[in-house]
């Protein structure tokens with residue numbers, strides 16, 4: 001039994017079919033950008049490639065166009081994600097950007113990757129009081145340390161940029177009231193006498209901890225309220241029984257009218 005062996009060379013041309021999806025590589029899957037960043041600030045570098053050859057390996061990359069970001073490519077297959085418009089953390093604190101890479105094969109294949117962008121806070125909002133002007137009443141003769149009222153300011157920023165401290169701004173009344181710098185609660189520092197003063201104004205500043213800090217000042221109109229602490233003085237007729245009388249005196253009353 002003989003075997004007749006022979007050799008032949010077989011050359012096979014493998015024709016590429018578009019069987020590889022594009023690959024998206026993002027150096028970091030999330031990135032931070034400050035809300036005051038200028039347009040054109042780079043956020044991330046994206047590398048795309050495709051293992052296919054020819055048109056099946058030619059890839060383009062895109063993001064939705066309704067975002068304050070865009071892709072810029074200066075080197076083939078590399079895209080920079082940059083800011084393209086104004087950012088405002090108080091309006092939108094984060095974005096999830098869908099990056100799509102599509103090859104030019106037929107049919108074409110595409111891949112998507114979602115990138116999250118966190119907008120970091122800048123101290124761009126001053127504290128605002130719930131009212132520009134407040135009214136408060138203090139009953140005369142109340143002991144030192146009596147609660148008067150509480151002012152409240154809000155700050156739209158984040159973290160220490162939104163942390164508020166209160167202080168009295170007009171020093172001429174700083175011996176009248178004291179304020180809790182954290183809570184905005186005002187307390188008396190002395191007794192008040194309606195017969196000496198019925199009204200004074202106090203200004204309170206709310207300042208945040210941003211660098212530099214921002215502040216706002218409000219006005220409080222404080223009214224001293226009478227307590228019935230003075231017995232009426234009876235002018236005429238002179239009473240010896242403790243009976244209290246009232247009398248009207250005309251403006252043009254001549255001297256000695258009541259006597």
Ligand SMILES: *[C@@H]1O[C@H](CO)[C@@H](O)[C@H](O)[C@H]1NC(C)=O
Nearest residue numbers: 092093094095096097116117
């Ligand atoms: C982005 O995705 C995260 C996680 O899924 C989600 O918590 C967040 O609300 C999303 N942000 C926006 C603006 O869609």
